[in-house]
Amino acid sequence: MKALSIVFAGTPEFSVPALEALLDSRHQVVAVYTQPDRPAGRGRRLAMSPVKQCALRHGLPVEQPGSLRDPAAVQDLARRAADLMVVAAYGLILPPAVLALPRLGCVNIHASLLPRWRGAAPIQRAILAGDQVSGVTIMQMDAGLDTGPMLLERRCPIELRDTAATLHDRLAALGADAIVQAVDALAIGTAQARPQPETDVTYAAKLRKEEALIDWSVSACQIDRQVRAFNPWPIAETRWEGRQLRIWEAYCEDVPTMTGAMGGTMAVPGRVMAADAMGLRVATGRGMLRVTQVQIAGRKVQPAADFVNAYRLEGVVLGT
Incomplete structure (x- = not known):
């Protein structure tokens, strides 16, 4: 199997298991993109994202553009010449120019069984709605909001006493395992993307x-x-x-x-x-x-x- 060169884009703790799983795989993470450091805590000091902390521990190059619509950021990404970009809760929109850069496109780890709960808060919305099952979907990204074709799904029951925190941790681990499987399939050319169903679409609005x-x-x-x-x-x-x-x-x-x-x-x-x-x-x-x-x-x-x-x-x- 040919090893793929990967740019990883993620920000919160949910993204870390996926990054670590890719680092443990045969594939090569050539750069990590994450959101800029933000003020945090009572002292409002600048804090690195969990993904940045993980990347630095592994000695990986880290990029933190404020937007991927900036031509300079697009040019920098193009210089990476990556086969694939893996996105996990990055928090920035990938414009068409970025989606088209990697040879195999961009794939996303989404914490729901699409097309249910497209959007920003799928874990919380699933619990609020009383769903009995959740999961992760590895999808090929397009210009829409979580609308791209699906490469892989993994299901996970929502337990009676699950909180957003406990379900988050299980889905993060599930996503880490699933992304390696999906990347392996892309590397050998066996990945088969299928369109999302057009019915039963729901949106997970950002929490207020x-x-x-x-x-x-x-x-x-x-x-x-x-x-x-x-x-x-x-x-x-x-x-x-x-x-x-x-x-x-x-x-x-x-x-x-x-x-x-x-x-x-x-x-x-x-x-x-x-x-x-x-x-x-x-x-x-x-x-x-x-x-x-x-x-x-x-x-x-x-x-x-x-x-x-x-x-x-x-x-x-x-x-x-």
């Missing part, structure tokens, strides 16, 4: 921080999915005595919520029906939500059982 605010009038199961989908960012939250209360972990108790008296307290959505060693039991539009990990603004995450030892919560209506 406002989506983290809990609406207690919806079902406990919907809120449970919201809590899991927004962990580790932006973290589902509610209001408590005018303060931000983040909910890091919760699960639904699928029992009817009475709108009348329950233990002498009205079970209106958001009301804390019990606060004990098991955490907070909160009424919703349907069912009860058991909250097990919380965080007050400016404090560390703590078990809800510890939180209720410090504050009187029973009977309080959250979200007000």
Whole structure:
């Protein structure tokens, strides 16, 4: 098998396993493209992306153009004369001039089973929607938004307690394995691209921080999915005595919520029906939500059982 020369483009932690897998393969990564260093942390100091850190550990050339529409960036990429460009959560748009440069084109590792969840946040949107299965798709890139023909798919169940963080890690590992298989097939000429179905297309819009605010009038199961989908960012939250209360972990108790008296307290959505060693039991539009990990603004995450030892919560209506 002929070894391919590859330019790798990626930025976040999701991309790192794929880069490392390619470095362990017979193929040669000739350069790494990643987004420019960004301010991070309380000190707002410039921080390198996880991909840049990985590339530097391996002594790889790193390029960080602000845009690939810059003619100088395109010329630099052309000088690499790569057979293939592998993209994994890079975060910059590849214009047609870049897509046409590598001999075998550009392929992308996308964290969904296309055409479901094209776009920026496929992992979180899959959990929010209650999907039972996810996966990765290796696709040949074109000028559209995740619309190119598919080279390879790998499926992965979404477990009942999966968060965006746990599903992210499994899909990153799955994508790393799949990209090596796809690149090997491209190298020997056996890769067969097939068009995406034109039906059942969904779009995974970028997450907005406002989506983290809990609406207690919806079902406990919907809120449970919201809590899991927004962990580790932006973290589902509610209001408590005018303060931000983040909910890091919760699960639904699928029992009817009475709108009348329950233990002498009205079970209106958001009301804390019990606060004990098991955490907070909160009424919703349907069912009860058991909250097990919380965080007050400016404090560390703590078990809800510890939180209720410090504050009187029973009977309080959250979200007000």
